[in-house]
Amino acid sequence: MTTHLHAVPDTAGQHAARWEDAPIPLDSVRDLPAFPVDALPGWLADMVGAVAEFTQTPADLAGSVALAAMSTAIGGRASIRIRRGYSEPANLFLIAALPPGARKSEVFRVMTAPVYAVEQHLIEQAMPKIEAAQLAKRIAEREARDAEEKASSDDPATIDGATNAALHAQSLSVPPKPKLAVNNITPEKATARLIEQGGRLAVLAPEGGIISIIAGRYSGTPNFDVFLSGHAGEPLDVERQGRDEIRVDAAHLTLGLVVQPIVLKNLAGITDARDKGLLGRFLYSLPTSTLGFRETRAAAPIPDEVATAYDTRVRTLVHHYAGLSKPVPFVFSNDANEAMYELQAEIEPHLRPGAAYGHMTDWAGKYPGAVARLAGNLHAARHLDTAGEHEITGETFAAARRLGEYFLAHALATYDHMGTDATLDDARTILAWIERTRPTCFTRRDILNNHRRHFGTAAAIDPALSVLEDCGHIVRVDPPARTGPGRKPSPTYWPHPTYRAPDDRP
Numbered sequence: 462m463t464t465h466l467h468a469v470p471d472t473a474g475q476h477a478a479r480w481e482d483a484p485i486p487l488d489s490v491r492d493l494p495a496f497p498v499d500a501l502p503g504w505l506a507d508m509v510g511a512v513a514e515f516t517q518t519p520a521d522l523a524g525s526v527a528l529a530a531m532s533t534a535i536g537g538r539a540s541i542r543i544r545r546g547y548s549e550p551a552n553l554f555l556i557a558a559l560p561p562g563a564r565k566s567e568v569f570r571v572m573t574a575p576v577y578a579v580e581q582h583l584i585e586q587a588m589p590k591i592e593a594a595q596l597a598k599r600i601a602e603r604e605a606r607d608a609e610e611k612a613s614s615d616d617p618a619t620i621d622g623a624t625n626a627a628l629h630a631q632s633l634s635v636p637p638k639p640k641l642a643v644n645n646i647t648p649e650k651a652t653a654r655l656i657e658q659g660g661r662l663a664v665l666a667p668e669g670g671i672i673s674i675i676a677g678r679y680s681g682t683p684n685f686d687v688f689l690s691g692h693a694g695e696p697l698d699v700e701r702q703g704r705d706e707i708r709v710d711a712a713h714l715t716l717g718l719v720v721q722p723i724v725l726k727n728l729a730g731i732t733d734a735r736d737k738g739l740l741g742r743f744l745y746s747l748p749t750s751t752l753g754f755r756e757t758r759a760a761a762p763i764p765d766e767v768a769t770a771y772d773t774r775v776r777t778l779v780h781h782y783a784g785l786s787k788p789v790p791f792v793f794s795n796d797a798n799e800a801m802y803e804l805q806a807e808i809e810p811h812l813r814p815g816a817a818y819g820h821m822t823d824w825a826g827k828y829p830g831a832v833a834r835l836a837g838n839l840h841a842a843r844h845l846d847t848a849g850e851h852e853i854t855g856e857t858f859a860a861a862r863r864l865g866e867y868f869l870a871h872a873l874a875t876y877d878h879m880g881t882d883a884t885l886d887d888a889r890t891i892l893a894w895i896e897r898t899r900p901t902c903f904t905r906r907d908i909l910n911n912h913r914r915h916f917g918t919a920a921a922i923d924p925a926l927s928v929l930e931d932c933g934h935i936v937r938v939d940p941p942a943r944t945g946p947g948r949k950p951s952p953t954y955w956p957h958p959t960y961r962a963p964d965d966r967p
Contacts, residue, residue: 484957485932487889493747493874494867496521500860502842505531508771511763512571516564517755521748522719525557526572528744528864529665529717530775531838533576533642537661537694537713538782539848541837542792543801549830550694551791551837552661554716557746558725558875565719569667571763573717575775576641576665583639583783594635601630641779642715645670648684651714652699655691660709662691665717669724675739676731683732685739688714692742716743722878729879741823744831744868745875774845781846789849791837796855804862805829820884821876828869836861887925890915892934895960902938902955926954933957 498506498513498520509527513520536552543549559565608623640654642663655662664671675685690697691714698708718724725745734740782789793801808828811817818825836858841848843857877885891908900907905919905926916922929935934957940950 482933484934484959487877487885487892487928487932493749494870495519496524496746496748497863497867498524500839500863501527502839504767504770504774505842507767508572508763511761511767512568515760515763516568516571517751517757517760518564518568519559519748519751521746522557522559522563522565522568523572525555525744525746526569526717526719528553528835528838529555529663529715530573530576531778531842532715532717533663533665534775534778535782535838535841535848536663536715537659537711538785538788539837539841540788540790541833541853542790543833544793544798548790549833549837550692550711550713551834551841552692552694552713552715553831553834553838554688554692554743555746556716556718556720556725556728556743557748558720558722559748560750560752561721562752563750566667569665569719573642573665575772576663576779578772579776579779579783580639580641582780583641587636587639591636591638594633598630598633598635601626601633605630639783641783645674647674647679648687651691652687652697655687655697655712655714656699656707656709660697660711661713663715663717665715667719669718669720669727671716671718672720672724672728672731676727683734685731685734685737687712688716689738689742722747725875725879735823738823740876740879741821741827743824745871746868747871747874747878774842777845778841782841791840791848792852793833793836793858794852794854797836797853797858800855800858800862801829801833804832804865818873821872824872824876825869828865831868832858832861832865835864839864884924884928887916887922888928888932891922891925891929895934895956899961900956901961902953904951904953906951930954934960 496509496519498509500506501509501524505527509520509523512518512523516523532551532553532555536550539551541549541551557565605623605626608619608626612619612623614620637657640658640662642665643651643654644664644666646654646664651662651664675683675688677683687697689695691712694711694713696708696710697712728734728743729740731739808818808825811819812822812825813819836853839857839861840851840853844851890912894908894911895903905922908922909916909919926935926937930937935954936957937952937954939952
């Protein structure tokens with residue numbers, strides 16, 4: 462942003478400044494892109510648009526939950542093969558933040574309903590087998606107890622019989638009830654549930670309780686290792702008390718959360734959450750709230766054909782992939798692979814210190830992989846139960862890239878909101894000093910004298926001053942060039958008139 466002045470302070474310190482623009486708040490999320498609904502396949506785009514219209518909510522909300530539903534369907538049962546030696550899992554971590562009263566729960570319920578309907582159907586299908594297995598195990602355990610009671614050390618045959626009966630009872634297993642998604646769950650239970658369900662599970666919730674659980678609400682200690690492993694598709698194991706260790710070779714966890722904005726700060730406040738990579742795994746969405754601008758009488762109901770198409774297709778996806786015994790590969794076409802190379806080459810320079818994403822390499826370093834995962838989910842939405850028979854095209858990757866650009870912009874704003882940018886934090890420190898002391902003007906030396914422990918050197922202040930100037934909070938005025946010997950004069954900074962004392966305003 463360029464700060465506009467009708468006049469600037471002269472070198473004698475007179476200030477006749479007239480500022481045209483109000484300062485941009487350092488936590489501002491203005492000008493964030495809207496969710497690119499048309500990047501979704503038609504049936505999915507139609508549902509997202511219709512739900513947004515009917516509920517008078519931003520399309521970002523329904524769009525994010527729709528992607529979470531896709532990920533729940535294919536996570537752990539699809540592998541995205543970009544090129545030889547480079548694959549990505551299909552599961553996503555998504556989190557959208559909206560204030561209270563924004564109809565988050567209503568949208569969430571509508572968009573996830575087909576997932577839970579299929580889960581209930583799978584349970585009903587499985588119950589006869591579960592009951593039969595439980596009965597067989599109870600009978601075997603009773604026979605083992607009877608054989609043990611009859612066994613005698615004087616009769617080796619009875620000991621052999623009791624041993625065989627015990628081993629047989631122990632070998633019988635009871636299949637678990639199918640579980641596709643849970644709401645809130647402790648990390649310990651999430652680990653057990655993931656293994657029980659063969660390495661795939663989703664946490665879908667219209668609030669942020671899971672974040673406080675991860676932070677240690679019950680245990681007192683943050684615990685999110687299972688979420689790191691579950692995003693990456695890594696092996697997972699757990700030792701059962703008095704029994705053997707159980708494990709899965711690859712765990713795939715989906716997170717689809719709709720939360721209040723404060724939860725993002727709580728997420729960032731979890732000890733080691735950033736250093737260990739938890740923050741960098743989420744696709745963030747900061748929709749513009751429609752509260753105060755909703756037109757309830759104009760809201761058109763969701764057309765039956767749109768709702769039916771969405772319900773039918775999501776159920777098809779969930780049913781098909783739940784029935785697979787191993788992941789099906791989604792293979793990039795040559796065009797998609799070349800586009801992926803271009804994206805990787807484009808992002809790489811921006812990860813350097815001081816570059817555009819240098820303050821959030823934990824997120825931006827995973828960005829190309831996230832776009833590949835989005836491409837896999839769009840591919841499944843396009844081809845449903847035949848996705849494994851088709852390549853991921855350059856067109857699908859381009860659509861995923863549009864979604865990725867949306868999530869990149871929102872991640873930048875989210876990291877600002879969470880206070881993870883050190884330069885932005887420095888700018889907030891200086892702005893707080895300006896608001897407290899209301900100086901007519903100041904130099905770097907003034908800031909250093911008041912914040913020596915924070916900054917250390919005058920040069921360390923410059924990046925924060927640039928942020929404040931770009932956002933219109935201050936204006937820099939350079940002194941006339943020195944013609945004689947001596948140190949070059951330092952520039953002077955003048956705060957926006959709103960920060961000056963009332964009797965010192967122009």
